[in-house]
Amino acid sequence: MNIGEKLDRKGDKIFYFYDLGRKPGQRPSTGIFTYAHPKTQEQKNFNKEALKILETKKAQRTIEQQSIGTPIIPAHKFKANFFEYYETYVEQHKRKGNRHLSNSLSQFKAFLNKDFISPVDITENLCERFRRYLLDKYSGDTPANYYSRFKQTLEAATKDKYFIDNPTEAIAAKSNPSTALKDNIEVDEYIALLKTPCLNQQVKLAFILSCYSGLRWVDVYSLEWPDVMNRNLTTRIIQHKTGQPVVITLHPIALAVLNQVRSLASDPTQLTGKIFRLPSADGQIKCLDNG
Helix, strand or coil: CEEEEEECCCCCEEEEEEECCCCCCCCCEEEEEEECCCCCHHHHHHHHHHHHHHHHHHHHHHHHHHHCCCCCCCCCCCCCCHHHHHHHHHHHHCECCECHHHHHHHHHHHHHCCCCCCHHHCCHHHHHHHHHHHHHHCCECHHHHHHHHHHHHHHHHHHCCCCCCCCCCCCCCCCECCCCCCCCCCHHHHHHHHHCCECCHHHHHHHHHHHHHCCCHHHHHHCEHHHEECCEEEEEEECCCCCCEEEEECCHHHHHHHHHHHHHCCCCCCCCCECCCCCCCCCCCCECCCC
């Protein structure tokens, strides 16, 4: 492992880099510099400490190269507490709007109820117990979603030589379908809801649109005016087979709702952004009860 150095434009600092070759990306910075002409004792001391760190980094990179193709993990890369590895993996692979990975870590910590676990303690039996914990705690696809991300993390850890064999290999993710049937809103109940005074007209109109379009609250919340074209509504629901969004033909009552919302706008000819101004998922909707 060679270390290269480069003088900055002012000529007062030397920056160091890993010299891996002459191709693009083969000379990454070490993040270390020294003073080219130290003028004070502080700068001289700084240079001594910086060079010590540089030697440590050089040794670590050399060990990393030599360990390639072997089952050995360099000590400076190995995380004795697997939670630290998990947390790093979550940070590096998180995606906006998808909390399954981070929640899988939270649930694993809740399951173990401790702050430290060694990789050697993560066995197939423990993974089986964690899956059962999720199935006992959640219904629907939630247990499968969380456990799938747990498996994903352990697969990565196995490739990083934390495990000889993946302890989750034989334990598949499993959902927990609810046995209870959800009640449907009957006609008289729907009419009663429509007659109930509501402090937020936008909420009421969004509810009616949901009833006549089959869209969930989260889908109605995200609707924007460009999604509506004549009688067609382009949703943000992506079809698995085609990868294209679902387009639905609006019921006349759904169209009437959109026309009413449009009439409430300050300038109906210039409609942009979200169709409804709705409370957030954590907000509370307060409607008056007529008795």
